Amino acid sequence: MTKQRPSFRKEVERLEAIVRTLEEKDVELDEALELFEEGVRRLKDARALLEESELTVKRVLEAADGTLRTKTLDD
Amino acid sequence: MGGLDLFSATTPASPEGGWSVLDVTRRARQLVESGFDRIWVRGEITNFKSYRSGHWYFTLRDADAQVRCVMWRSDNERLKTSPEDGTEVFLEARPTLWEEKGEFRLTVRRLIPTAAGGLWQIQLERAKAALARDGLLDPERKRPLPSYPSRIAVVTSLDGAALRDIVSVIGRRWPAVDVWVVPTRVQGETAENEICVALDRANRLENVDVIIVGRGGGSAEDLWAFNSERVARAVAALEVPTISAVGHETDVSLTDLVADARAPTPSAAAETVVPDRAAVAGALDAIARRLGRSLTNQLEVGKERLQRMTDRLTTAALRHVERRERRLERLAAKLEALSPVSVLARGFAVARDESGRVLRRVADFPPDTEFRLSVSDGDVRARTLGGET
Numbered sequence: 490m491t492k493q494r495p496s497f498r499k500e501v502e503r504l505e506a507i508v509r510t511l512e513e514k515d516v517e518l519d520e521a522l523e524l525f526e527e528g529v530r531r532l533k534d535a536r537a538l539l540e541e542s543e544l545t546v547k548r549v550l551e552a553a554d555g556t557l558r559t560k561t562l563d564d
Numbered sequence: 565m566g567g568l569d570l571f572s573a574t575t576p577a578s579p580e581g582g583w584s585v586l587d588v589t590r591r592a593r594q595l596v597e598s599g600f601d602r603i604w605v606r607g608e609i610t611n612f613k614s615y616r617s618g619h620w621y622f623t624l625r626d627a628d629a630q631v632r633c634v635m636w637r638s639d640n641e642r643l644k645t646s647p648e649d650g651t652e653v654f655l656e657a658r659p660t661l662w663e664e665k666g667e668f669r670l671t672v673r674r675l676i677p678t679a680a681g682g683l684w685q686i687q688l689e690r691a692k693a694a695l696a697r698d699g700l701l702d703p704e705r706k707r708p709l710p711s712y713p714s715r716i717a718v719v720t721s722l723d724g725a726a727l728r729d730i731v732s733v734i735g736r737r738w739p740a741v742d743v744w745v746v747p748t749r750v751q752g753e754t755a756e757n758e759i760c761v762a763l764d765r766a767n768r769l770e771n772v773d774v775i776i777v778g779r780g781g782g783s784a785e786d787l788w789a790f791n792s793e794r795v796a797r798a799v800a801a802l803e804v805p806t807i808s809a810v811g812h813e814t815d816v817s818l819t820d821l822v823a824d825a826r827a828p829t830p831s832a833a834a835e836t837v838v839p840d841r842a843a844v845a846g847a848l849d850a851i852a853r854r855l856g857r858s859l860t861n862q863l864e865v866g867k868e869r870l871q872r873m874t875d876r877l878t879t880a881a882l883r884h885v886e887r888r889e890r891r892l893e894r895l896a897a898k899l900e901a902l903s904p905v906s907v908l909a910r911g912f913a914v915a916r917d918e919s920g921r922v923l924r925r926v927a928d929f930p931p932d933t934e935f936r937l938s939v940s941d942g943d944v945r946a947r948t949l950g951g952e953t
Contacts, residue, residue, distance in 0.1 A: 544731070
């Protein structure tokens with residue numbers, strides 16, 4: 490139907506996990522740096538998702554054969 | 565009662581035998597009261613007035629006629645609220661005539677608003693009981709709503725205020741979503757069926773995180789489809805968390821009871837369903853700070869470890885050097901013992917010629933030869949006097 494938006498929830502969950510690992514565990518320095526870099530990358534993505542202001546509104550239609558499709562809503 | 569008999573028996577035939585006004589109205593009342601049993605009547609209330617005595621006076625009317633009504637305090641005090649003008653009601657009443665005014669009126673015993681009352685109320689209670697029996701009202705059934713939905717299905721009318729409100733609130737708080745509207749009529753005879761079909765469609769959509777079902781405010785009659793047992797069961801059958809938002813603050817519908825969450829209005833449902841962008845930006849900042857701090861801490865831990873290693877290494881190296889130094893001292897002492905300088909100190913002397921060669925034999929000393937004699941604190945110039953002694 491329509492392409493799936495990147496999941497903000499997944500970004501935030503992974504970020505939380507990264508921060509917890511760095512906070513609680515004694516990780517090797519190169520692993521810590523890798524996690525940090527991933528964290529920074531995901532923060533950037535999450536912020537970009539927040540900035541995205543395009544709300545899409547569609548209506549759902551059912552075809553005669555029972556399949557569902559979406560159509561842009563005319564205001 | 566012998567009203568008719570009385571009337572016919574005493575009808576005044578001449579002006580002299582004329583009745584008082586009260587005679588007329590009293591006999592008219594007897595006629596009216598004997599002509600009706602207690603009746604149910606349906607109409608709309610106007611000119612409602614509650615007197616200080618607690619008695620209610622109003623007019624009941626429909627398209628064709630109207631009649632004055634009174635409801636005594638002893639009867640109306642059982643009701644929770646007084647009706648407003650325009651309320652459509654069922655009245656259980658007794659027709660009578662107010663003798664003093666010659667006014668025909670109904671004495672009302674019971675008053676039930678048609679919307680909340682009557683058969684509908686009974687039907688609602690039955691539906692609720694049936695849902696409860698099937699466990700559909702159990703609090704354990706309630707699922708938590710997702711924190712960050714990406715796709716929201718909205719089951720409502722395309723041209724209602726509800727959809728406009730929902731879209732506007734989501735657009736302001738959290739625009740990073742798809743809102744998929746599954747249109748349906750939300751009032752009228754076909755609404756019940758249409759809402760069930762729309763709910764089933766919403767259930768078949770892919771990757772929907774949360775469903776909002778509802779409509780804006782309206783009369784109790786307008787909201788009625790959301791009190792239907794069929795619609796409530798269709799809501800209960802939804803596979804993703806659902807929020808029900810029907811009407812205004814005070815309206816609670818059957819769908820509210822079976823949904824995972826209830827919102828007092830469609831706008832409130834939208835507020836509940838998506839987080840606030842500004843608040844989440846703040847939360848991201850907090851995560852960023854924690855991320856930075858945690859890395860600094862990790863580096864700090866690494867640095868400390870390095871420092872400890874350096875310290876141990878330095879200590880070990882120093883100890884090693886000290887050991888070497890002591891050994892060197894011992895060797896120096898030994899060497900000292902063997903040195904020719906120490907031999908000289910004991911009183912021996914070394915003779916060398918001009919070139920520094922050590923003169924060991926008599927033959928090395930021809931007469932009148934200059935040579936140097938090294939003693940413990942320096943050299944002395946010397947000369948041989950003669951041959952062997």
